[in-house]
Amino acid sequence: MAERTVTVASAHGLHARPASMFVQAVTASGLPVELTKGDKTLNAASILGVISLGIEHGDEITLRTEGENAETVLDELATFLTTDHDA
Amino acid sequence: MNLQGVGIGRGLAIGPVLRMPDPLPEPADAASESTGDAEKVRVAGALAATAADIRLRGERAGGAAKDVLEAQAFMAEDPTLRDDVDARITAGKTAERAVFEAFASFRDLLTSMGGYMGERATDLNDVSQRVVAHLQGVPAPGVPTPDYPFVLIARDLAPADTALLDLEKVLALVTSDGGPTSHTAILAREKAIVAVVGAPDALKLTDGDTVVVDATTGLVTVSPSAEQIAEAEATMAARAAAAVIPVGPGALADGTSVPLLANLGSVDGADGALDKGAEGVGLFRTEFLFLDSDRAPTVAEQQEKYTQLLTAFAGKKVVVRALDAGADKPLSFLNDEPEENPALGLRGLRALRANETILRDQLTALANADAATNADLWVMAPMVSTVEETRYFTALSHELGLKTAGVMVEVPAAALLADRILADADFASIGTNDLTQYTLAADRLLGSVASFQDPWHPAVLRLVGEVGRAGAALGKPVGICGEAAADPTLAVVLVGLGATTLSMSPAALADVRAELARFTLDQAKEFAEIALSANSAVEARIAVSAAATSLTTITTPTESE
Numbered sequence: 001m002a003e004r005t006v007t008v009a010s011a012h013g014l015h016a017r018p019a020s021m022f023v024q025a026v027t028a029s030g031l032p033v034e035l036t037k038g039d040k041t042l043n044a045a046s047i048l049g050v051i052s053l054g055i056e057h058g059d060e061i062t063l064r065t066e067g068e069n070a071e072t073v074l075d076e077l078a079t080f081l082t083t084d085h086d087a
Numbered sequence: 088m089n090l091q092g093v094g095i096g097r098g099l100a101i102g103p104v105l106r107m108p109d110p111l112p113e114p115a116d117a118a119s120e121s122t123g124d125a126e127k128v129r130v131a132g133a134l135a136a137t138a139a140d141i142r143l144r145g146e147r148a149g150g151a152a153k154d155v156l157e158a159q160a161f162m163a164e165d166p167t168l169r170d171d172v173d174a175r176i177t178a179g180k181t182a183e184r185a186v187f188e189a190f191a192s193f194r195d196l197l198t199s200m201g202g203y204m205g206e207r208a209t210d211l212n213d214v215s216q217r218v219v220a221h222l223q224g225v226p227a228p229g230v231p232t233p234d235y236p237f238v239l240i241a242r243d244l245a246p247a248d249t250a251l252l253d254l255e256k257v258l259a260l261v262t263s264d265g266g267p268t269s270h271t272a273i274l275a276r277e278k279a280i281v282a283v284v285g286a287p288d289a290l291k292l293t294d295g296d297t298v299v300v301d302a303t304t305g306l307v308t309v310s311p312s313a314e315q316i317a318e319a320e321a322t323m324a325a326r327a328a329a330a331v332i333p334v335g336p337g338a339l340a341d342g343t344s345v346p347l348l349a350n351l352g353s354v355d356g357a358d359g360a361l362d363k364g365a366e367g368v369g370l371f372r373t374e375f376l377f378l379d380s381d382r383a384p385t386v387a388e389q390q391e392k393y394t395q396l397l398t399a400f401a402g403k404k405v406v407v408r409a410l411d412a413g414a415d416k417p418l419s420f421l422n423d424e425p426e427e428n429p430a431l432g433l434r435g436l437r438a439l440r441a442n443e444t445i446l447r448d449q450l451t452a453l454a455n456a457d458a459a460t461n462a463d464l465w466v467m468a469p470m471v472s473t474v475e476e477t478r479y480f481t482a483l484s485h486e487l488g489l490k491t492a493g494v495m496v497e498v499p500a501a502a503l504l505a506d507r508i509l510a511d512a513d514f515a516s517i518g519t520n521d522l523t524q525y526t527l528a529a530d531r532l533l534g535s536v537a538s539f540q541d542p543w544h545p546a547v548l549r550l551v552g553e554v555g556r557a558g559a560a561l562g563k564p565v566g567i568c569g570e571a572a573a574d575p576t577l578a579v580v581l582v583g584l585g586a587t588t589l590s591m592s593p594a595a596l597a598d599v600r601a602e603l604a605r606f607t608l609d610q611a612k613e614f615a616e617i618a619l620s621a622n623s624a625v626e627a628r629i630a631v632s633a634a635a636t637s638l639t640t641i642t643t644p645t646e647s648e
Contacts, residue, residue, distance in 0.1 A: 015204075020157050023161050027164075042167065045165075046166050046168070047158060047161040048197075049165075051197065051204055
């Protein structure tokens with residue numbers, strides 16, 4: 001199981017456009033990715049789940065996955081999350 | 088068959104009608120007659136087809152709408168939602184009911200979170216309706232999207248519908264419900280769409296019927312004759328030719344000057360307003376600087392935006408309204424307390440006084456921007472109810488270096504004491520939307536009482552007349568900056584009641600300018616008397632329109648010389 005903990009960089013958090021871009025990237029990876037914020041863990045390919053976590057700028061979240069290219073996929077997703085998409 | 092409603096603006100359109108489908112009824116909670124597996128396959132197909140359809144609409148719409156629709160497509164494909172639907176089917180629900188319930192449970196979750204998440208609840212409802220429509224094999228609710236231009240017929244349009252309206256395709260809007268301040272009417276004025284609202288028989292039209300929609304008369308002619316079509320086309324051609332004539336300052340037929348100003352909600356609209364002949368800004372809303380934010384912007388951030396605005400209107404009058412939060416536009420850092428009656432709560436100037444730092448920062452930023460530019464800056468306070476509030480705001484504004492400080496008259500108490508309010512304020516600006524809401528005691532945001540929200544009501548006009556009389560006696564300007572000023576006939580009445588300037592969506596300027604030029608000040612005063620003596624908004628509108636038509640018919644021969 002590969003794992004990354006990152007701090008969300010987008011000025012308005014993981015709402016709206018960044019949320020759907022993130023879900024799109026997760027879906028495109030083809031791997032089952034879990035997202036954890038605080039004590040809540042859910043399927044990162046679920047836009048409703050991601051939105052309902054109310055992830056804000058500066059929040060720390062953890063991604064987990066396993067399978068082929070797990071490390072590469074998590075690197076890509078981590079880069080996405082640490083970039084400010086509202087800039 | 089002809090339909091009579093209330094026309095918005097002065098436009099004219101001809102085309103085939105399409106009805107907006109009614110929202111789907113809630114699917115019955117009956118036991119499923121098919122097997123769970125078969126239902127799950129049906130749902131999978133409907134979700135995928137809905138997502139594909141939404142994406143296609145997104146591609147066509149482009150821009151901001153594309154992002155909204157892309158997010159909606161992901162909602163239809165959401166794996167967690169799908170699991171929830173499948174679990175409900177396993178428990179014996181039909182596919183339709185399972186979809187309805189699963190979406191509803193997510194919607195309730197988002198609504199309970201409020202803010203941005205709460206707003207997504209509307210998107211989720213729309214997706215849910217589309218999936219259920221697909222399962223039932225009926226047309227999806229929402230604005231139809233044919234590939235030809237059409238006249239949209241609806242009960243009334245919600246903001247979510249209007250956001251995605253393809254203005255290239257929609258020739259006109261006709262609604263059965265809703266008055267001149269409904270969302271449909273506001274949208275129509277903003278975007279200069281031909282519209283007739285509140286035509287009761289509109290829903291009896293059949294898709295494909297040809298209609299002529301005439302906003303000037305509020306008349307919708309169904310299956311027009313060849314002559315009627317030719318006549319409408321000739322009028323449209325003449326109007327198009329008139330539109331290229333350079334615009335001048337607003338004035339009555341006798342030369343009485345009535346400056347026409349623009350209502351703006353951001354600096355972006357400045358160029359468009361100037362192109363349409365705005366002689367300045369009569370209402371600059373500053374909420375955009377504060378919304379989507381959990382803190383107030385700094386003096387420097389605000390000053391930059393105000394400087395841009397004042398530079399765009401160099402040499403012209405610009406009236407900036409201090410932050411007007413509360414009721415329909417709450418701001419968490421200003422007022423976080425839930426209120427039973429937000430429209431009657433801590434809003435407008437009341438909320439600013441409770442957070443004086445925010446008001447001081449805003450006025451300071453405005454004074455700094457004023458010093459660096461050469462527009463004629465006026466500031467005004469929203470929702471002022473008392474003389475004491477008027478003194479507070481004007482004193483603070485003058486102290487911080489702003490020369491001209493006035494108040495908005497939106498509360499009947501302020502209109503009734505206008506002589507004393509205007510003794511302390513440098514000017515008054517009447518917000519007719521709120522003044523109507525408070526005078527008729529009808530919540531502007533509540534559809535069930537929308538019929539009360541009509542600024543033609545003689546009670547509202549009498550209050551406007553009080554302010555106009557006080558302004559004339561004291562030599563202080565009285566502006567109008569509500570939707571009422573954008574209604575060309577009503578604009579003439581408001582001038583007759585003593586309004587010295589009119590401010591409106593830039594799209595309405597041309598029609599109002601043309602209407603003012605048709606009448607003298609004496610005639611405007613006569614129309615005002617006619618409206619004041621009516622028993623209702625509807626009577627006032629009909630009586631003034633009749634008087635205006637009879638005057639025009641008599642004067643037409645002299646005009647053609």
